[in-house]
Amino acid sequence: MENSRTNFFKDVYEVVKLIPKGRVTSYGAVAEYLGSKGSARMVGWAMHGAAKIGGVPAHRVVNSKGLLTGKIHFGGNRMEQLLKAEGIKVVDDKILDFDSVFWNPVQELGFD
DNA sequence: ATTATGACTTCAC
DNA sequence: CGTGAAGCCATAA
Numbered sequence: 111m112e113n114s115r116t117n118f119f120k121d122v123y124e125v126v127k128l129i130p131k132g133r134v135t136s137y138g139a140v141a142e143y144l145g146s147k148g149s150a151r152m153v154g155w156a157m158h159g160a161a162k163i164g165g166v167p168a169h170r171v172v173n174s175k176g177l178l179t180g181k182i183h184f185g186g187n188r189m190e191q192l193l194k195a196e197g198i199k200v201v202d203d204k205i206l207d208f209d210s211v212f213w214n215p216v217q218e219l220g221f222d
Numbered sequence: 223a224t225t226a227t228g229a230c231t232t233c234a235c
Numbered sequence: 236c237g238t239g240a241a242g243c244c245a246t247a248a
Contacts (some may be wrong), residue, residue, distance in 0.1 A: 118245070137230050141244085148243035154229035155246070173230060180229035189229095194233085 118144065122156035123163070125215050129170045132197040133213035134205060136174045143215035154180065169193055176208030 121144050129135055137153040146152065147157035153171070157180060160166035169192040171181045181203060190200045200204035 116245085141230085146244060148231085149245065150230035151228055151243070152230090152245050155227090155244095157229055161247095168229080171229080173234090178229095183229050 118149075118152065119156045119159055122153055122203070123160050123166050125219075126157070126160065126166050126168060126214070128219065129167060129213055132211060133210055134170045134172055134176070134193070134198060134211050135210070135213045135215060136172060136176075138174050139212075139214050139216065140171065143219065152176075158183065167192075170196070170213075172205060172208075176205035176212075178203045178205070 113170050125140050125143055125151070126135075137150040137157075138147065140153045141147050141150045144153075149194050151180065152205055157168040157171060160168050169181060169184065169189040172178065178193070178200065181187065190203065193200050193205065205211060
C-alpha cells in the first residue's frame with residue numbers, strides 16, 4: 111500500500127521508530143542507512159511527513175551537530191522537552207553527550 | 223520535463 | 236565562532 115509514502119519515506123519512519131528511548135540519531139545517519147547518504151535533507155523532509163502522520167519519534171532525530179534543528183517545526187520547545195523526558199540533556203537547542211546518546215542505525219541494525 | 227524547496231552536511235572565508 | 240555558498244537527493248507544483 112505504498113500510495114502516498116514511497117519506500118524511502120517508509121524506511122525513514124521505520125528506522126526512526128526503531129530508535130531506542132534515550133537515544134538520538136542524525137539525518138545523515140539515517141540517510142546513510144537507507145543507502146542515500148547525500149539525501150540527509152530528504153530525511154528531514156520525510157520527518158515532515160512523519161510529523162503529520164504521527165507514531166514517529168521525529169524528536170529523536172537531530173542534525174550532525176546534535177542541534178535540535180527540527181524543533182523549529184515542532185513548535186517551541188516541544189522537541190527539547192520530549193528529549194529531556196527521554197533522559198537526554200538538552201541545552202540551547204543542543205544535545206549534551208550527543209556522542210553518548212547517538213544511535214547509528216547502520217551500526218546497530220547492521221548492513222546485511 | 224523543468225523549477226523550486228527542504229527538519230542536511232561540509233568546506234571556505 | 237558566525238555567515239555564506241555549493242553539493243546532495245527526493246517530493247511537490
